[in-house]
Amino acid sequence: MEVQDPTKVRLIDAAGEEFADKGFSAARVRDICVRAGANGAAVNYHFGDKEQLYVETVLCAHHCGMDMEELPSNEEAGPAEQLRAFVHGFLSRVLAIDEPNAWRHRLMLRELTQPTPASDVLVREVIRPKFERLLEILRRFRPDDPDQKLYAFAFSVIGQCLHYRMARPVAERLIGAETLETLDLEFLTEHITTFSLAALERAASEQDRESPRLIEAKPSL
Amino acid sequence: MEVQDPTKVRLIDAAGEEFADKGFSAARVRDICVRAGANGAAVNYHFGDKEQLYVETVLCAHHCGMDMEELPSNEEAGPAEQLRAFVHGFLSRVLAIDEPNAWRHRLMLRELTQPTPASDVLVREVIRPKFERLLEILRRFRPDDPDQKLYAFAFSVIGQCLHYRMARPVAERLIGAETLETLDLEFLTEHITTFSLAALERAASEQDRESPRLIEAKPSL
Amino acid sequence: MEVQDPTKVRLIDAAGEEFADKGFSAARVRDICVRAGANGAAVNYHFGDKEQLYVETVLCAHHCGMDMEELPSNEEAGPAEQLRAFVHGFLSRVLAIDEPNAWRHRLMLRELTQPTPASDVLVREVIRPKFERLLEILRRFRPDDPDQKLYAFAFSVIGQCLHYRMARPVAERLIGAETLETLDLEFLTEHITTFSLAALERAASEQDRESPRLIEAKPSL
Amino acid sequence: MEVQDPTKVRLIDAAGEEFADKGFSAARVRDICVRAGANGAAVNYHFGDKEQLYVETVLCAHHCGMDMEELPSNEEAGPAEQLRAFVHGFLSRVLAIDEPNAWRHRLMLRELTQPTPASDVLVREVIRPKFERLLEILRRFRPDDPDQKLYAFAFSVIGQCLHYRMARPVAERLIGAETLETLDLEFLTEHITTFSLAALERAASEQDRESPRLIEAKPSL
């Protein structure tokens, strides 16, 4: 029933915003302290230096706030439903941008494209479990495909989702902010799930036709 | 037909590498000058300041080196072939990472996620034409879909491709560098084209049946 | 007969080591506290500030631990024996370096070369009595010499002894640590006493003959 | 005929004064820059950081200014004259305190008692040659003594000289500044030379009598 250290927490919260907005090198520890309402030496007192603050901020990003499980889906549901649940859960975090603690998502996205030593833990504890979960779902559609193919499927699903955060600023300029707003969580969940199901449910025989390099060599499978 | 100032060119080239590697704020003008074999005051002499150097570097990234129209697809080909050609062309740039001038791609990718004032021109002159071209292709598959839906299709295609650059560091850790190598240009062109065609070629009637809120009602799948 | 505050004592002991090793400004109060196993605010709590801690440490250096009067020489002994006893006592402290409380000696040596306000007391209570004692001894050799000459003799004796602490690091590099080890307390007591006696016992008449500006005149030598 | 860089030279000069006065850690680079009339970033521009400035300052201390050779003594002079010349030359630097460039001496004295990595060069290039020179002189007095004994003689000579710099502040308080002034270069040269000659010229037979530990064991030699 102990009250958690408010200064340190506020510091991490402020650092999260700054790091997510500006990146590590452009973020100023002074700004972080001001934002946290703390003294300019506070980060050095609590974290040693800027880099350790960054590490702790990234770790906190998925320890404290990323337990937003997308799992309302029962395991007994069909694979399509599981995929839809996965996409929904994934997108819900990808699209979260205005809510409090949104910096956690933005910061983790930064780690995806520009990994730092801090992202090792991130991959191990957050991303890999999620990736394995997706692979399981996909394997129910394509039990005979090699891993390589499954990976490509997984990346296709993930890539579609992530794109809405990664390239959001550009997307806004391309189709306008209002139109982009209409591509909301429900719409995109439906779209991406359907889009992906079409490929996954296509008969394996059809699938094989598509490999131009192996047409003669691989007759029936 | 004058030979361009070699120092200025070397400067932009060096700046491109630095900016692509480290981002704007983490890049050091001194490092850029050293890399270009120029004096420490060279960027200020040639470009005024760091920011203008960045702008010119970004502009050069698609003016000088983005002779990106490697699309050998004839207009008379079927839409599937056109899509394949588009994906192939897009992926070829996305996957280019080791070749000289690779910084141009990496730098533009940075602009996607963290747009700067310099990216306005980028969107207008490079990205939008490409996006429109993709929309044309997709519209031949789905002439009756609203724009909103077409945008979603386009983003699905683009997102799949871009993911292999955006999240490449993480992907390497997830499936291993060697396995990731096997997902090469040919393989991914085939995979993404097929994956997308499956969704695009599915009848619109099927498409519409998939209401996201009919989970229990969903009959067969 | 109260047991003295153990924390305060440990603090002074730790401070002594730090100050003797690094000097006043390079010593860190945090390191002192850590070394004393006390809280980081302990020195400010017990001593007010760093400077007062230094003063108290210097004072303690000769109050508590400088039971330096190990001179077993009887007053009735000849002056040569008294000189030997003095040199022995002085050297024994000068050469003490590894024993516990060695910081007291090292710290006082620092005060010799870089005096601080704290060294006023040191001179008055420790150094001057010792100096006067040496002058008494020397005066028995040279009752007719002026003070100026006696001072020079005294400084010659003291200078020879102190050199083995002052320039010890350099001496080690010059002749090697092992060879320097052979110049131990007994050896040096003998050497310095003999060396000095030779000068002291030389007849004053001889002494005066040695005019520095009679280089050619110098007869035999 | 090139004019030497004034800023860098002024910087070293100012640094010399500061370091000699306050030691490395207590010296402020800002003060050094102010004293040199240079910008606060000047030391970092010219030397990289404070530590490298210190090293260069120490090196400069004996490269540029320590070529004040005490050698007006001809090699053909007797050993006593050579010793006198050595003492004179050594003392002249030891006592130099008010003249310009005096910081060189004070700084090197600091290195004697508190050696830093920078003092390696100092020992090798400045101190050891001087020490060897002294040993040569002494060996002419005592050709049969072992090295150990010669070292002790050398340290006795050096110790007497150095004491007037090492403990000068304390000596002032002990005998008064005015009296200390009378112990000037000429007086001390004479005193220390005579003092040392008495010991050196004492017959070897006498010398041996003095070793109390070997009285019975070492009868005649």
Add this chain to the structure above:
DNA sequence: AATGAATGAGCCTTCATTCAT
């Protein structure tokens, strides 16, 4: 009596920029 959290002054250093040549 003693501590952990927090502070503020100031230091070293970095870095883009300018200036004289």
Add this chain to the structure above:
DNA sequence: GATGAATGAAGGCTCATTCAT
């Protein structure tokens, strides 16, 4: 056209000190 020297602003960080408990 280009450079080396020099600068000013600002950043991260250290450290002694203070305060509430």
